[in-house]
Amino acid sequence: MNALHFRSVGSGALARSQPAPDFIRFARSWALRIASIVACLWVWQQASTRGWHTIIQFQNVPAPTEVVQATQRILQSPKVLSHVVNSLRRIFLGFSLAAVLAVGSGLVIGRFRLAGDALMLPLEILRPIPAVAWIPLAILMFTSPEYSMVYITFIGAFFPILVNTIHGVQSLDRRLIFASMTLGAGPITVFREVILPGALPSIVTGLSIGMGTSWFSLVTAEMISGQFGIGYYTWEAYTLQNYPDIVVGMIAIGVLGMLSSWLIKQAGAWCMPWLRSGAATV
Amino acid sequence: MSAPASVDGARGAIRLRNVGISFGAAAQPMVAVRNIDLDILPGEFIAILGPSGCGKSTLLGAVAGFTPVSAGEIVMDGEAVRHPSAERGMVFQHHTLFPWKTVLGNTEFGLKLRGVRRVERRERAHDILRSVGLAGFERRYPEQLSGGMQQRVNLARVLVNRPRLLLMDEPFSALDAQTRLQMQELLLELWQELRMTVTFVTHDIDEAIFLSDRVVVFSAHPGRIKAEIPVRLDRPRFTDTLTSPEFMRLKRGCMESIREESESPHRLDRNAHRPSALPACEAAAAPSAP
Numbered sequence: 001m002n003a004l005h006f007r008s009v010g011s012g013a014l015a016r017s018q019p020a021p022d023f024i025r026f027a028r029s030w031a032l033r034i035a036s037i038v039a040c041l042w043v044w045q046q047a048s049t050r051g052w053h054t055i056i057q058f059q060n061v062p063a064p065t066e067v068v069q070a071t072q073r074i075l076q077s078p079k080v081l082s083h084v085v086n087s088l089r090r091i092f093l094g095f096s097l098a099a100v101l102a103v104g105s106g107l108v109i110g111r112f113r114l115a116g117d118a119l120m121l122p123l124e125i126l127r128p129i130p131a132v133a134w135i136p137l138a139i140l141m142f143t144s145p146e147y148s149m150v151y152i153t154f155i156g157a158f159f160p161i162l163v164n165t166i167h168g169v170q171s172l173d174r175r176l177i178f179a180s181m182t183l184g185a186g187p188i189t190v191f192r193e194v195i196l197p198g199a200l201p202s203i204v205t206g207l208s209i210g211m212g213t214s215w216f217s218l219v220t221a222e223m224i225s226g227q228f229g230i231g232y233y234t235w236e237a238y239t240l241q242n243y244p245d246i247v248v249g250m251i252a253i254g255v256l257g258m259l260s261s262w263l264i265k266q267a268g269a270w271c272m273p274w275l276r277s278g279a280a281t282v
Numbered sequence: 283m284s285a286p287a288s289v290d291g292a293r294g295a296i297r298l299r300n301v302g303i304s305f306g307a308a309a310q311p312m313v314a315v316r317n318i319d320l321d322i323l324p325g326e327f328i329a330i331l332g333p334s335g336c337g338k339s340t341l342l343g344a345v346a347g348f349t350p351v352s353a354g355e356i357v358m359d360g361e362a363v364r365h366p367s368a369e370r371g372m373v374f375q376h377h378t379l380f381p382w383k384t385v386l387g388n389t390e391f392g393l394k395l396r397g398v399r400r401v402e403r404r405e406r407a408h409d410i411l412r413s414v415g416l417a418g419f420e421r422r423y424p425e426q427l428s429g430g431m432q433q434r435v436n437l438a439r440v441l442v443n444r445p446r447l448l449l450m451d452e453p454f455s456a457l458d459a460q461t462r463l464q465m466q467e468l469l470l471e472l473w474q475e476l477r478m479t480v481t482f483v484t485h486d487i488d489e490a491i492f493l494s495d496r497v498v499v500f501s502a503h504p505g506r507i508k509a510e511i512p513v514r515l516d517r518p519r520f521t522d523t524l525t526s527p528e529f530m531r532l533k534r535g536c537m538e539s540i541r542e543e544s545e546s547p548h549r550l551d552r553n554a555h556r557p558s559a560l561p562a563c564e565a566a567a568a569p570s571a572p
Contacts, residue, residue: 178346178372178378181365182366182370183440183443193391197380274381274423
């Protein structure tokens, strides 16, 4: 999108003879996107101020204006920082642990049949259990609720990363492995120089899916057993009947989740320069 | 253990004795090749000619060391072949360059594995890239190159290791006719300069004769050596060679040999080649076998 845009603006002579259709398309599509957001907000505002009552009771739904006021109030309170920091710390710990263990075991399982035979069956049994279903046992298992929440985050991220890593290893073109062996590569070099980079696109996909599911799991865990954290804050707002704060919490979860997925994407693009959009053309 | 021919720099003598390769259960094996006896001289250029699915790629995989033989032995310079090695470089039909490495990174890969210092391996990689005509493309990724250029990098990546034996599995068959001819001439040039032994698998009669010192004609189901046709055309060879009377005579010889093969009545009497049922090694050694 950007490249097209710049090309039409950059080549002056061309732009004069052809009246920049790319630019118009660019402006039009953004105008449409903003208009649709405004329209949604307007409907929401109308519905809650007029108290529409269908199957949704809009009199309990805070209006966008109330949410904005609540946001301004909350941003000034010192408590907000500790909620965000607590959630981020749990995500960081749980997700990092999951990334290291899932990528490591995924590489080994994908490469060695023996490892697959030894590990896959228990993992396949555990995999369909949603992270949320782990919450009661996690609370009992760990000495502190903090550990149990990190564990739930970990479980949420682990399986998507594992499955994608295994898939990445197994779908690697085997000729690349043979070619590397006829160039003098031993088993360790094959692993480091061929299998790991070859599986990397799949691994990054797994990490970005895992990031989404780890947020999902964390918020649920915080609602049930938390002290501080965005999920806890949102649930607390409900129990204290601070309805605008519920929406603030939801938006915060959305924004933080989006930012962390964006980070994963950027990191992925950075370590896979051969997949950058410009690289695919001569 | 020693390499007897290496005294005068001539290395890469290959000996195949009664080689057989089969896949599947011992009770009902699928025989890919059988009873292969072949001696290749150091520095010789051999073309293996045969129909698709005759087991010639499988045999090449065995010489490279990643397909185990079921019978007989393969020996290079007095040493039995058991594992893949940088001494036996392989070029496949479709490029096997690492998509995540640049042209330079791919080319210096073998040197890096041998612990050659960065400065020196850069220099040697640049040299070999220049000799395959790719100076200036060092920073590109494989996907940014044309098919012909990809095979040039492939060739450079193998030759930078100075292998004693170069194995080529229909390396130019996916290229257009003009590019193919350029690549054939380039290969001959490099071979004349480096003097490694070359074993070149192809189903193209012209290509086999144009390149080689000897054409080994394969028959299928199971793969066996049907005929060996020495090619005594003068070198260096150019496009003119392709229309000389001697070339035509050799071509007629090859064609007769192949025609007998395709008319043979027991052509379909064995399931020697069912690509879907073969192990991954075979599928990899013959990636485009129909």
